[in-house]
Amino acid sequence: MEHLRVSEAQHVISTSITRLGTETVGLEQALGRVLAEEIRANRDLPPYDVSAMDGYAVRSSDLPATLNIIEDIKAGDRPRLVVQTGQCARIMTGAQMPQGADAVIRVEDTQSLTDKTVQIAKAVRAGNDVRPQGEQMRDGEVVLTADTEITPGVIGVLATTKTSQMCVYRRPRVAILSTGNELEAMGEAVDPYKIPDANSYALMAQVQALGITPVLLGIARDDPDELAAYLLRGLEYDVLLVSGGTSVGVHDYVRPTIEKLGVNMKFWRVAIRPGHPLAFGCTDTTLVFGLPGNPVSSMVCFEEFVVPALRQMMGYSRRYRRTVTARLAHAIKFRAGRTEFIRVQLRDDGTGYVANATGTQSSGVLLSMAKADGLLVIPSDSNGLAANEQVTVQLLDGTSYQSELGFKE
Amino acid sequence: MEHLRVSEAQHVISTSITRLGTETVGLEQALGRVLAEEIRANRDLPPYDVSAMDGYAVRSSDLPATLNIIEDIKAGDRPRLVVQTGQCARIMTGAQMPQGADAVIRVEDTQSLTDKTVQIAKAVRAGNDVRPQGEQMRDGEVVLTADTEITPGVIGVLATTKTSQMCVYRRPRVAILSTGNELEAMGEAVDPYKIPDANSYALMAQVQALGITPVLLGIARDDPDELAAYLLRGLEYDVLLVSGGTSVGVHDYVRPTIEKLGVNMKFWRVAIRPGHPLAFGCTDTTLVFGLPGNPVSSMVCFEEFVVPALRQMMGYSRRYRRTVTARLAHAIKFRAGRTEFIRVQLRDDGTGYVANATGTQSSGVLLSMAKADGLLVIPSDSNGLAANEQVTVQLLDGTSYQSELGFKE
Numbered sequence: 001m002e003h004l005r006v007s008e009a010q011h012v013i014s015t016s017i018t019r020l021g022t023e024t025v026g027l028e029q030a031l032g033r034v035l036a037e038e039i040r041a042n043r044d045l046p047p048y049d050v051s052a053m054d055g056y057a058v059r060s061s062d063l064p065a066t067l068n069i070i071e072d073i074k075a076g077d078r079p080r081l082v083v084q085t086g087q088c089a090r091i092m093t094g095a096q097m098p099q100g101a102d103a104v105i106r107v108e109d110t111q112s113l114t115d116k117t118v119q120i121a122k123a124v125r126a127g128n129d130v131r132p133q134g135e136q137m138r139d140g141e142v143v144l145t146a147d148t149e150i151t152p153g154v155i156g157v158l159a160t161t162k163t164s165q166m167c168v169y170r171r172p173r174v175a176i177l178s179t180g181n182e183l184e185a186m187g188e189a190v191d192p193y194k195i196p197d198a199n200s201y202a203l204m205a206q207v208q209a210l211g212i213t214p215v216l217l218g219i220a221r222d223d224p225d226e227l228a229a230y231l232l233r234g235l236e237y238d239v240l241l242v243s244g245g246t247s248v249g250v251h252d253y254v255r256p257t258i259e260k261l262g263v264n265m266k267f268w269r270v271a272i273r274p275g276h277p278l279a280f281g282c283t284d285t286t287l288v289f290g291l292p293g294n295p296v297s298s299m300v301c302f303e304e305f306v307v308p309a310l311r312q313m314m315g316y317s318r319r320y321r322r323t324v325t326a327r328l329a330h331a332i333k334f335r336a337g338r339t340e341f342i343r344v345q346l347r348d349d350g351t352g353y354v355a356n357a358t359g360t361q362s363s364g365v366l367l368s369m370a371k372a373d374g375l376l377v378i379p380s381d382s383n384g385l386a387a388n389e390q391v392t393v394q395l396l397d398g399t400s401y402q403s404e405l406g407f408k409e
Numbered sequence: 410m411e412h413l414r415v416s417e418a419q420h421v422i423s424t425s426i427t428r429l430g431t432e433t434v435g436l437e438q439a440l441g442r443v444l445a446e447e448i449r450a451n452r453d454l455p456p457y458d459v460s461a462m463d464g465y466a467v468r469s470s471d472l473p474a475t476l477n478i479i480e481d482i483k484a485g486d487r488p489r490l491v492v493q494t495g496q497c498a499r500i501m502t503g504a505q506m507p508q509g510a511d512a513v514i515r516v517e518d519t520q521s522l523t524d525k526t527v528q529i530a531k532a533v534r535a536g537n538d539v540r541p542q543g544e545q546m547r548d549g550e551v552v553l554t555a556d557t558e559i560t561p562g563v564i565g566v567l568a569t570t571k572t573s574q575m576c577v578y579r580r581p582r583v584a585i586l587s588t589g590n591e592l593e594a595m596g597e598a599v600d601p602y603k604i605p606d607a608n609s610y611a612l613m614a615q616v617q618a619l620g621i622t623p624v625l626l627g628i629a630r631d632d633p634d635e636l637a638a639y640l641l642r643g644l645e646y647d648v649l650l651v652s653g654g655t656s657v658g659v660h661d662y663v664r665p666t667i668e669k670l671g672v673n674m675k676f677w678r679v680a681i682r683p684g685h686p687l688a689f690g691c692t693d694t695t696l697v698f699g700l701p702g703n704p705v706s707s708m709v710c711f712e713e714f715v716v717p718a719l720r721q722m723m724g725y726s727r728r729y730r731r732t733v734t735a736r737l738a739h740a741i742k743f744r745a746g747r748t749e750f751i752r753v754q755l756r757d758d759g760t761g762y763v764a765n766a767t768g769t770q771s772s773g774v775l776l777s778m779a780k781a782d783g784l785l786v787i788p789s790d791s792n793g794l795a796a797n798e799q800v801t802v803q804l805l806d807g808t809s810y811q812s813e814l815g816f817k818e
Contacts, residue, residue: 031614031617031618032807042599043599043601045605046604047602047604074591074631075604075702076589076590076591076602076604076631077590078602094591094703096602136775149807151614151779152615152618152806153611153708153775153779153780153781155610155614156607157776158610159605159606159607159611160605160607160704160775164595164596181486183485186436186571187573190451192452193456193487195454195455196454196568196571198565201436201567201568202561202562204564205560205561208440208561222485293484293503294503295565299565311810317812318807318808318811320811320815322804322808322809322810322811322815323757324733365544366545366569367546367552369562370553370560371562377817377818379816379817380818392816394816395731395809398441398558398727399731399809400809401725401728401730401731402727402730403726403727405729406731406732406801407786407788407803409416409786409788409789
């Protein structure tokens with residue numbers, strides 16, 4: 001049976017995806033979504049020349065000089081008087097520049113003589129500490145293009161243009177199904193002959209991390225009719241994640257059952273470790289991922305194949321986990337032939353990131369994933385890595401923050 | 410007036426914080442929280458020796474040999490028979506090893522002769538492809554310590570221990586207040602003499618990015634009584650963020666008003682750019698941050714001071730934005746004396762990250778923040794950076810994913 005390379009499998013998935021439709025959300029719900037419309041400025045900002053500092057609005061040609069203070073202007077005020085030669089206005093950050101003045105002198109560069117006069121010893125050029133009208137945005141110009149990911153900074157720009165509602169790509173509806181007679185549901189009593197269903201919940205959390213609330217369908221037993229009934233429910237969603245049940249074994253009902261339901265299966269095997277077996281198919285309306293029954297393998301396959309797919313559906317241009325370069329703390333032996341993902345912890349030793357494998361890499365040990373900061377990627381043509389070798393690590397959830405400040409102030 | 414260094418200000422804030430109390434949440438709501446209790450295994454996992462592969466359970470001392478298949482064992486089955494010399498059992502991944510057998514031969518390493526016999530040409534050691542009882546966890550052992558951040562992998566471990574409810578640190582209640590006569594609220598008509606209130610919403614989104622839903626108090630005008638009424642409401646929360654109104658100007662009511670309300674102000678100035686002015690104080694129950702009125706400055710100060718504070722309250726050991734090393738694409742000139750944060754975009758040129766400043770760095774231009782991938786940190790003793798110099802960049806929200814796969818497969 002042919003094994004696709006990781007990027008080939010990603011390509012097959014990607015070409016099966018059409019971006020989802022759009023919906024309108026309020027500014028309070030928009031963080032993390034992707035804009036489906038462009039946003040234009042609805043005014044000049046600043047709406048007029050404003051002071052960039054607390055100080056005095058002056059005629060630059062007057063300086064240095066002792067000037068008469070004709071007015072106090074604070075943000076939101078309209079200046080009443082024109083600044084003539086020998087005059088200035090006391091002005092606050094963000095306040096409108098009065099007519100006649102062309103520069104601002106910061107208050108710390110002046111000496112107050114009386115309440116009505118100020119002494120300015122230095123000269124400045126026209127425009128000093130003035131923010132010109134339209135510097136931030138010009139009425140009518142496009143300030144945010146469609147396909148912009150809505151970060152906090154973008155929320156600030158949307159508020160600036162008074163965009164209280166906006167069109168964004170909708171999120172996929174995702175269903176999660178576990179399969180296997182050996183699985184014990186969360187609500188069931190502990191049975192020493194069963195294995196708790198970790199996959200449904202680990203996948204739930206991976207989906208939640210993308211801002212999507214998935215539906216857990218439950219556990220389908222190894223029975224074709226029961227499985228078909230669960231799969232039919234799953235095909236009502238945009239994405240169906242099925243874990244377990246796709247191995248080569250004789251007790252495998254998933255493959256025939258899923259094909260009988262009209263799912264066009266695109267591949268059944270990928271050269272990835274851990275990650276055996278991994279399958280993908282689709283109907284006109286649903287993507288179906290067959291993930292390994294092993295929780296670590298299932299989580300790794302989710303990261304490599306499902307994350308980019310879900311993000312593509314939601315309109316993101318950034319689809320892949322961020323990678324950083326690290327130095328490997330110790331040698332790693334393994335067999336060539338598949339792209340391998342090693343769970344590692346990262347620390348910064350002052351010269352950069354150092355990667356350490358998180359204990360046993362047995363795909364049965366979910367704690368290795370729980371403790372991991374990232375996935376070290378070993379190319380399929382590599383026969384092993386030496387200590388101190390430079391490696392690439394994909395950062396996992398929870399690692400966008402670090403324990404140390406990380407910079408020299 | 411004394412300017413604290415960034416780390417001094419962070420230290421003052423940090424020592425004013427006590428971690429918040431705890432609450433119980435369900436597994437579906439636990440992602441991203443911090444555990445406030447340790448979690449122990451409630452059984453051995455695997456509960457017995459299991460096969461790690463689809464294949465045949467054998468007596469390793471028999472091999473190589475042609476063996477009689479006495480039973481089919483799939484995951485969840487209890488083996489009925491004991492494997493004797495010359496015998497084997499067909500076994501599935503995750504299924505219990507039958508008595509007598511001590512190793513598994515993968516199906517691809519065998520040749521099926523009849524439905525009842527299989528030929529195995531290779532020999533293996535005892536334990537081959539067997540996952541021993543308790544490999545993943547041992548009944549009673551601590552599998553997650555208190556203070557563990559709940560990532561998707563941790564959710565999987567919690568599901569494995571059937572932990573449907575758990576004790577986590579609660580999230581702070583955060584209130585956001587903007588101040589200034591010049592501000593125009595979201596619901597107000599466009600007034601060319603006003604500035605839209607971007608700060609409330611940019612801060613809202615920064616707080617939301619930490620998993621907290623803040624309360625927007627609105628806009629307090631430059632009037633001591635109105636301001637005092639708003640501040641009093643804000644002091645009912647765990648954290649109050651006030652933007653604007655803390656400059657040295659004569660129209661500044663915030664400082665006297667806030668001190669009259671019993672807030673113990675710890676500092677009013679930090680040597681950070683952009684970020685002028687920045688203040689911090691607290692009561693017994695509320696942390697109060699006075700953030701700059703300028704949206705870019707406000708956002709930068711939030712990242713450097715409020716993010717670590719909120720994360721400390723919630724029990725995270727990782728409090729600071731992740732940093733990466735980058736090569737600077739172009740020279741940057743600036744004045745020494747303050748730690749400077751330059752908004753940059755990052756790209757990977759194949760040898761590592763390259764940082765480019767996002768257009769104008771005027772603190773008036775919020776788009777520079779909306780377009781930024783990170784904040785390049787310039788130490789306060791630096792007089793400028795040359796092109797190609799190695800720099801440190803803090804990653805901002807939205808950058809935990811990237812456009813390219815980023816690894817060689």
